[in-house]
Amino acid sequence: MRRAIAALALVVCTVGLAGCGDDDKPGDSGSGGSDQPTKTIDVTFSGDDVTPNGDRVEVAVGQPIEFKVTSDAAGEIHVHSDPEQELAYTKGTVTLPTFTIDKPGIVEVESHALEKTIVQLEVK
Incomplete structure (x- = not known):
């Protein structure tokens, strides 16, 4: 049993x-x-120049995005998403906090201090 x-x-x-x-x-x-893998975008600020300068970068809806910034001075990146985001960076090299975009479309990423578009995120 x-x-x-x-x-x-x-x-x-x-x-x-x-x-x-x-x-x-x-x-x-x-x-x-x-x-999805994190999309890392390298950004370099040198004086009044920024690289990339208005390039279009494809990302997926909900994909993690991060900026790795190398700069000769502290500043701020403005992401025109919904909600809008302002990401501060320091002099030197720094990786900014990861974020996502939940709606398809074109999202401008700018430096207001330089009045330049860094990248256009093409969210699909």
């Missing part, structure tokens, strides 16, 4: 574990779309 109960317990555990494994697969495929 004990062997029968032990065998039944083994079958129940095996079936239960197999069921849990199947539940993970749909979750994995569903989360694959939201686990």
